[in-house]
Amino acid sequence: MPVPTPTGAAVSIAGLVQRFASHTVLDRVDLDVPAGHVLALLGPSGCGKTTLLKLLAGLMRPTEGRIAIGGQTVVDANHFLPPEKRGLGMVFQDYALWPHMTVGRNVAFPLEMRGVSRREATTRVAHALDLVGLGGYDARQPGSLSGGQQQRVALARAIVARPHLLLFDEPLSNLDRDLRESLCGEIGALLRELGTTAVYVTHDHEEAFTLADTVAVMRGGRIHQMASPDALMNDPASLAVAEFLKLGAVAAGERTPNGWRLGHGIELLSPPGIGWHEQASPSAHPAQHAPGRGHLFIPHSALRPADAAPLRGTVMSQRYRSGHYATTVRVGPEAGGIELALLTHARLPLHAPIGLELDWTRLRWFPLAA
Numbered sequence: 001m002p003v004p005t006p007t008g009a010a011v012s013i014a015g016l017v018q019r020f021a022s023h024t025v026l027d028r029v030d031l032d033v034p035a036g037h038v039l040a041l042l043g044p045s046g047c048g049k050t051t052l053l054k055l056l057a058g059l060m061r062p063t064e065g066r067i068a069i070g071g072q073t074v075v076d077a078n079h080f081l082p083p084e085k086r087g088l089g090m091v092f093q094d095y096a097l098w099p100h101m102t103v104g105r106n107v108a109f110p111l112e113m114r115g116v117s118r119r120e121a122t123t124r125v126a127h128a129l130d131l132v133g134l135g136g137y138d139a140r141q142p143g144s145l146s147g148g149q150q151q152r153v154a155l156a157r158a159i160v161a162r163p164h165l166l167l168f169d170e171p172l173s174n175l176d177r178d179l180r181e182s183l184c185g186e187i188g189a190l191l192r193e194l195g196t197t198a199v200y201v202t203h204d205h206e207e208a209f210t211l212a213d214t215v216a217v218m219r220g221g222r223i224h225q226m227a228s229p230d231a232l233m234n235d236p237a238s239l240a241v242a243e244f245l246k247l248g249a250v251a252a253g254e255r256t257p258n259g260w261r262l263g264h265g266i267e268l269l270s271p272p273g274i275g276w277h278e279q280a281s282p283s284a285h286p287a288q289h290a291p292g293r294g295h296l297f298i299p300h301s302a303l304r305p306a307d308a309a310p311l312r313g314t315v316m317s318q319r320y321r322s323g324h325y326a327t328t329v330r331v332g333p334e335a336g337g338i339e340l341a342l343l344t345h346a347r348l349p350l351h352a353p354i355g356l357e358l359d360w361t362r363l364r365w366f367p368l369a370a
């Protein structure tokens with residue numbers, strides 16, 4: 001299959017600050033999105049994702065900082081390009097379709113605004129509807145469509161004018177889970193086919209990891225880590241990122257020459273043959289290996305059930321999730337033990353004993369700041 005030529009524009013953000021009265025909502029955000037890449041802004045409610053998207057769209061002016069799209073400054077202290085001149089398409093959570101217009105007229109609207117002839121608009125609307133799987137729906141009223149179909153219409157309207165940058169604000173959060181998962185995959189495939197740059201706001205890490213080339217994890221108005229989904233999963237840069245992504249368990253404890261002492265005295269001893277420097281990220285900074293207190297991140301992927309393993313615990317809960325059970329296991333006593341989390345294929349009896357094999361190379365140690 002031929003690789004599509006990127007039609008997207010690179011986005012560059014430098015020193016972006018947004019304050020509302022004394023409340024700093026964005027605190028010196030810097031980020032670059034290469035042309036044709038999909039960036040997900042992922043973070044909890046209130047961390048500033050939508051504010052960042054609105055600034056990109058030109059719906060607000062930042063307190064400080066610069067944004068460039070396709071090499072052109074769209075806002076800084078001296079410039080402000082209005083939204084309609086930024087070459088954008090936008091998809092919102094609530095679809096924002098005009099209920100009194102047909103699907104075809106809704107999708108054609110950005111073309112009418114640009115003065116595209118009716119004949120050309122008809123062809124482009126039909127193509128955009130085909131791309132989102134709604135070929136032949138142009139005469140329907142939005143109110144006669146399901147939520148998922150309405151969001152596809154909104155997507156067709158966003159891409160019909162061939163924007164260089166697509167902005168998505170939680171577009172799937174009004175849909176049920178099955179639809180969210182399938183539409184998320186479809187949007188990702190469509191973005192790659194079109195080669196459009198996209199910034200996608202979500203608080204759902206599964207959506208972000210499915211769609212994006214790069215994920216920026218935001219908290220409190222700052223970007224804590226910006227990396228590929230793989231890098232985030234395997235190497236969260238901080239405890240805050242590891243906890244937010246819910247990729248495993250975090251246990252407070254102490255670094256010892258042979259491993260870690262966690263909770264109230266649970267010893268996690270490295271097996272013979274594994275030296276000090278092979279524990280927890282072979283590439284880790286030497287400070288990672290200094291004795292002291294901190295937190296150990298134990299991802300799901302570091303643990304698997306193994307009957308004969310010396311590390312033993314008790315099954316505390318299980319929750320079915322897309323082909324596996326998210327299983328919580330307590331190691332040690334109820335008071336002072338630690339809780340680990342892993343994915344199992346089998347349903348296990350509650351309170352059953354379980355042996356756990358640990359992949360030492362997947363552990364990450366976050367020392368407390370001195």
Ligand SMILES: Nc1ncnc2c1ncn2[C@@H]1O[C@H](COP(=O)(O)OP(=O)(O)OP(=O)(O)O)[C@@H](O)[C@H]1O
Binds near residue numbers: 020025047049050051
């Ligand atoms: N126009 C405004 N005036 C005052 N405060 C605002 C304004 N817009 C946003 N805020 C505040 O800025 C913070 C960040 O809001 P924002 O909508 O960017 O968060 P978010 O990460 O997108 O959250 P959510 O997922 O809940 O939409 C919030 O505390 C919000 O109350």
